[in-house]
Amino acid sequence: MIRTITLAIPMLLALSAMAQEEKKDDRPLGDRLWFGGNIGLLFGNVTFIQLDPMVGYKVDREGRFMVGTGPSYWHFADKRFTPTWTFTGYGYRVFSRYRFIEQAFAHAEFLNMNVDGARNELFGPLDQRIWVPHLLVGGGYIQRMGGRSGIVAQVLFEVLQDPNSVYYGMGPIVSVGVGLGF
Numbered sequence: 546m547i548r549t550i551t552l553a554i555p556m557l558l559a560l561s562a563m564a565q566e567e568k569k570d571d572r573p574l575g576d577r578l579w580f581g582g583n584i585g586l587l588f589g590n591v592t593f594i595q596l597d598p599m600v601g602y603k604v605d606r607e608g609r610f611m612v613g614t615g616p617s618y619w620h621f622a623d624k625r626f627t628p629t630w631t632f633t634g635y636g637y638r639v640f641s642r643y644r645f646i647e648q649a650f651a652h653a654e655f656l657n658m659n660v661d662g663a664r665n666e667l668f669g670p671l672d673q674r675i676w677v678p679h680l681l682v683g684g685g686y687i688q689r690m691g692g693r694s695g696i697v698a699q700v701l702f703e704v705l706q707d708p709n710s711v712y713y714g715m716g717p718i719v720s721v722g723v724g725l726g727f
Contacts, residue, residue: 570606577603581697582615583722592622599638611642617656619711634660634711636676648688652699654681658711677709681718697722 570577578600585595599615614637621632640654656679685699698721703712712718 572606579603579611579613579693581722583720590624592620592624594618594620597638599640601640601642609644611644612640613642614639617658619658632661632711634658649684649686651684652682652701654701655679656681660709660711675709677707677711678705679703679707679710679712680705681712683717694723 580598580600582598583595584597585593587593596618597615599613601611601613604610604612617634617636617638619632619634621630623630636656636658638654638656640652642650642652644650658677658679659674660677661674681701681703683699683701685697687695687697689695698719701718701720703710703715703718706713
């Protein structure tokens with residue numbers, strides 16, 4: 546125990562000295578933030594509304610490592626069934642991205658969704674809502690449109706596969722959106 550403390554104290558002092566030597570980040574907040582997300586709309590016999598805005602923060606000066614958050618809302622109604630089958634989910638996400646080249650990035654995300662509870666084949670939907678965790682990992686590509694905006698395409702996989710997951714049993718999740726300040 547004493548040996549561990551003896552080794553830890555110099556390391557902590559060295560880290561403290563390095564932190565004090567670091568310059569204050571003088572980038573304006575607007576240069577550190579970016580905005581994006583996805584909007585999905587479909588109307589007719591099948592109605593689908595998806596709102597997934599997000600805000601990210603560029604941790605390093607080069608903008609390679611980013612973290613962020615955002616809310617998520619989904620509504621689905623299928624009138625082809627009697628009674629109409631509906632689903633509503635809402636929640637939040639936290640994510641990190643690392644750009645390993647200018648156009649390509651790796652992405653990891655924790656999405657927590659509040660959804661209708663599991664459906665029972667004999668008795669229909671249960672009258673409860675539950676929180677369901679999702680862990681999405683994958684990567685993407687950004688095509689610059691000029692300035693600080695671009696079209697973002699990504700492919701993610703949901704690795705937890707909770708039976709109540711909105712992605713349960715699905716293969717890759719492909720999305721395309723617009724990023725501002727990315």
